Amino acid sequence: MMISKPLYTLQLKTKQNFEDNLTHLKNLILDCESDSIILAPEVCLTNFCYQRMDEAAEFAKVATESLLRLCSDRVIVITMIEKYRNGFYNNLKVFYKGELLHKQSKHKLFPLGNEHLHFQSGDIAEIAPFEIDGIICGAINCFELRFIELWQLLKGCDLIFVPAQWGKERKDNFETLSKALAITTQSFVMASSGANDTCAKGSAIISPFGYATKDDEQEVISLRANFNEITQARKFIDIGLSKTPCNP
Template sequence: MISRKLYSMQMKTGQDFEENLRIIEDFIAHCGKNAIICTPEVALSGFVYQKINEAGEFSKVATERLLECSAKYKNTLITTMIEQKNKKFFNNLKVFHKGEIIHKQSKNKLFTLGDEQLHFKAGEKGEISIFDIDGVKCAALVCFELRFVELWEQIRGADIIFIPAQWAKARKNHFEILSQALAIANQAFVVSSNSANDTMAKGSSIITPYGIVYKNDKKSFVACEVDISETSRMRKYVNTGIRIN
């Protein structure tokens, strides 16, 4: 049995960047050693296009503090934040693991209904790839990227897939159905973390390779201790050609 403690945050993101960061830091401390935590998309700031420069600068501060926090509590955090490079802004996913950034990817599929393409530069598709957390193969899709099945294929073989999101209420069932379908199709655990802001769908969940969903829209997080070897058992039981680790 390969046991891992998985946490999906279902937090509200307010206008106070410092308070948002404090909420995340306190939650990391609460989860303790070896936890793997996923936050909603841009949980530090939200999509504050009117303060995008300020958000980009705050991400520098947040990065240093999250590095310190993940080192102190010896756990892992998956989150996204607004960052600037070469005068362009990106929605960057970072994996903080025990005091290091072990993976980074920029959101490739920008959500045109939210005018993301007017404010962000799209990341390279090739950055969406499998990475390792303490011997466990992991991957991530950012919000709108969940809709693109070719990206599901790109990360086949991951044991855990993280989805930080800001998914609206109007399409709540899409978020929940697609998250469950991804777990079943890729025979992997899926940790989806959606915002609890007033216009957002919540629906955060931890889903098993068999498609069993753990969620609670009344809480600020979802937690589950899982056996990672369930992915291998599922891939042997229903052989769809996914490599067995």
């Protein structure tokens, strides 16, 4: 049976005021169709605010409660700064039907941005497939896109999320790697990068054949995806991919 879903990838500027960022994000989410899947850029509510990490971690609690109320009829994928006993983590969280459906901490930290000095590295085992309404999903967080061994962990997924705050000097890298991820895994890829002056933009929804829907002038990029395209791609160009079973 055909699965069709409206997909939305966001391309936002992040301001200094965390509350303003959350309000803007919520308004954009409310404008998206019900039964949709929405991806926001990496740490779009706070940015990498290394001088305000404790404040950002406290705000993550507020944001989490707010997004749990918004996700009754749509999927929201976002990353936020959170604190545990041994330090701070860059956590990707998937909200759906009023619950936290999936969480993973960023495993590969970006040394050029000094992330390794401010964050703890997540467990690589958290980079694993999960299911949304029969769609097998996976996620790679920004810098992790450069590591092909992490792509291998998500082979067989139907939809892969790539939230990012990618530097504009490496815009072509981001767009090329995102498209290569879609072609290599024969899956849909949703890439969402920030729109601040230092960011690459380049947000896109990419089909299993590598066709990209993107627009650097827009905050919201959308596509109604027909997931039958995955079956067609894998049958037409057979490289041995099949669905990856999710952990219960």
